[in-house]
Amino acid sequence: MHILLVHAHPEARSLNGALTRFIVGRLERQQHSVAVSDLYAMRWNAVLDRADRLDIDPDQRFDPSLDSRDAYARGTQSPDIAREQDKLRRADAVILQFPLWWFSMPAILKGWVERVYAYGFAYGVGEHSDARWGDRYGEGSMAGKRAMLVVTAGGWESHYGPRGINGPIDDILFPIQHGILHYPGFDVLPPHVVYRTGKTDVARFERICAVLGERLDTLFTTPPLPFRRQNGGDYTIPELGLRDDICPGRAGFCIHLAQR
Amino acid sequence: MHILLVHAHPEARSLNGALTRFIVGRLERQQHSVAVSDLYAMRWNAVLDRADRLDIDPDQRFDPSLDSRDAYARGTQSPDIAREQDKLRRADAVILQFPLWWFSMPAILKGWVERVYAYGFAYGVGEHSDARWGDRYGEGSMAGKRAMLVVTAGGWESHYGPRGINGPIDDILFPIQHGILHYPGFDVLPPHVVYRTGKTDVARFERICAVLGERLDTLFTTPPLPFRRQNGGDYTIPELGLRDDICPGRAGFCIHLAQR
Numbered sequence: 001m002h003i004l005l006v007h008a009h010p011e012a013r014s015l016n017g018a019l020t021r022f023i024v025g026r027l028e029r030q031q032h033s034v035a036v037s038d039l040y041a042m043r044w045n046a047v048l049d050r051a052d053r054l055d056i057d058p059d060q061r062f063d064p065s066l067d068s069r070d071a072y073a074r075g076t077q078s079p080d081i082a083r084e085q086d087k088l089r090r091a092d093a094v095i096l097q098f099p100l101w102w103f104s105m106p107a108i109l110k111g112w113v114e115r116v117y118a119y120g121f122a123y124g125v126g127e128h129s130d131a132r133w134g135d136r137y138g139e140g141s142m143a144g145k146r147a148m149l150v151v152t153a154g155g156w157e158s159h160y161g162p163r164g165i166n167g168p169i170d171d172i173l174f175p176i177q178h179g180i181l182h183y184p185g186f187d188v189l190p191p192h193v194v195y196r197t198g199k200t201d202v203a204r205f206e207r208i209c210a211v212l213g214e215r216l217d218t219l220f221t222t223p224p225l226p227f228r229r230q231n232g233g234d235y236t237i238p239e240l241g242l243r244d245d246i247c248p249g250r251a252g253f254c255i256h257l258a259q260r
Numbered sequence: 261m262h263i264l265l266v267h268a269h270p271e272a273r274s275l276n277g278a279l280t281r282f283i284v285g286r287l288e289r290q291q292h293s294v295a296v297s298d299l300y301a302m303r304w305n306a307v308l309d310r311a312d313r314l315d316i317d318p319d320q321r322f323d324p325s326l327d328s329r330d331a332y333a334r335g336t337q338s339p340d341i342a343r344e345q346d347k348l349r350r351a352d353a354v355i356l357q358f359p360l361w362w363f364s365m366p367a368i369l370k371g372w373v374e375r376v377y378a379y380g381f382a383y384g385v386g387e388h389s390d391a392r393w394g395d396r397y398g399e400g401s402m403a404g405k406r407a408m409l410v411v412t413a414g415g416w417e418s419h420y421g422p423r424g425i426n427g428p429i430d431d432i433l434f435p436i437q438h439g440i441l442h443y444p445g446f447d448v449l450p451p452h453v454v455y456r457t458g459k460t461d462v463a464r465f466e467r468i469c470a471v472l473g474e475r476l477d478t479l480f481t482t483p484p485l486p487f488r489r490q491n492g493g494d495y496t497i498p499e500l501g502l503r504d505d506i507c508p509g510r511a512g513f514c515i516h517l518a519q520r
Contacts, residue, residue, distance in 0.1 A: 010307075010309040010324065011321060011322040011323070014323075040307075046306045046307055046367045046371060047306055048270065048367070049300065061273045061274070062270055063274075064271075101308075101324075101374050102370070102374060103435035103439035103440070106370075107307060107308070107367045107368070107370040107371030107374055108307050108371075110362070110370050111368075111371075113362055114361050114362060154325070156499070156500070158499040158501055159500045161501060162511035162512075164500055164501055165500040165502070166439065167434060167439075167512075167516065168511060168512060171512060171513055174427060175435070176363075179362060235425055238416070239416070239419075240419045240425040240426075242424075242425070251422035252427075252431060252512055252513075253427045254512070255423060256427065
């Protein structure tokens with residue numbers, strides 16, 4: 001299989017850098033091929049703007065969404081965007097690997113999502129009408145591919161527990177796992193999160209790699225998170241609320257995962 | 261009073277651009293002074309890296325957290341970072357105004373947070389021990405200041421409702437409102453969210469401004485969101501879980517707001 005690893009840390013001699021090298025080595029040992037988008041090393045342009053569309057009229061009002069659509073359709077996207085889209089097309093699985101900064105991904109990776117996820121590629125796909133709100137949340141261009149987050153956090157695991165002060169890690173990652181990965185159709189695997197990273201000596205790094213190695217060895221067999229499909233019958237269209245008879249009376253991110 | 265408006269949209273002739281101009285005019289009419297950080301117009305550097313510390317040794321391993329601490333303490337931060345910190349110090353209230361892209365803030369604004377929120381300025385403030393986990397979540401450098409989000413979203417309000425497919429807007433914004441604003445001590449006001457922005461004609465824009473104008477007129481009197489204070493007795497230290505007798509048996513973002 002072919003895996004795309006997107007890595008977002010400014011220092012190769014960091015825990016995150018070591019994790020990326022471990023991931024590549026482990027996957028290759030399993031006879032997979034791996035492409036790495038090392039965003040800092042690539043000096044990735046994190047800022048979506050009118051330069052992303054090569055054929056834009058200089059006087060024209062820039063619309064992030066409509067200009068993305070036209071540039072994608074006409075083949076006039078900035079070449080760095082098109083290259084990353086090709087990497088996504090080729091991949092059977094995608095791993096996003098990053099430190100949790102201010103409870104989300106680093107800006108450089110967020111800018112990768114914003115620019116690479118073009119209208120017509122990652123959103124605005126399929127029929128949009130009052131009866132169907134596009135191919136998304138379980139359908140779309142990434143359907144059939146798997147995705148997984150590998151995240152490091154400085155705080156303690158208890159701070160991210162069900163009642164921890166930062167909020168539960170599953171909820172912190174929901175806008176990424178559901179809103180960025182499930183949205184264009186990825187099957188999203190449970191994340192691999194490493195806590196308290198300030199205290200990582202060699203022995204601990206080896207323990208982290210042992211657990212992460214297991215996850216990589218089962219990348220194509222681990223059951224994905226059971227996020228509901230938009231067009232699978234659970235949601236009313238076009239309001240896109242969960243049907244009243246499913247998880248009745250409940251609200252929040254967790255109702256968008258089917259109960260097992 | 262003095263307000264800092266941080267604006268993150270690439271096109272001045274957009275709804276977001278119009279909202280920013282409306283906000284400035286309305287606040288000035290109320291005799292407030294306003295500073296605007298228009299991140300796209302400023303060509304803000306969104307990418308945190310070793311260049312943020314002017315006195316870093318070229319061969320030294322870069323540590324995003326520790327080098328931020330040292331640069332802040334020694335006055336060797338990149339000047340663009342120090343300027344934004346000064347703007348925050350001067351402000352009585354801060355408004356972050358942006359389009360919701362992929363269920364979070366645009367990368368350019370996330371990069372503003374990552375670079376401006378230095379160690380010693382926005383985190384790593386106060387005593388850190390087994391008995392006290394710093395001045396944060398209700399205390400810190402921004403204590404006494406107010407903050408508010410003004411956000412636009414393309415989707416329908418129902419898609420962001422309590423049972424909407426995107427997740428409830430309050431939960432989507434929690435990592436920002438709680439994790440980025442409450443964390444360094446801001447009093448966080450309820451957000452102003454505009455939905456379905458593709459359909460904004462002049463009449464609708466006037467209705468949006470009428471409601472937003474009310475919010476701006478009451479910027480210093482609206483009760484803030486009742487996020488709990490880390491050091492107010494509701495959390496165990498150092499585990500930082502919510503005490504068992506508060507919201508017993510419940511979990512999720514919502515338990516971190518006191519019930520009224």
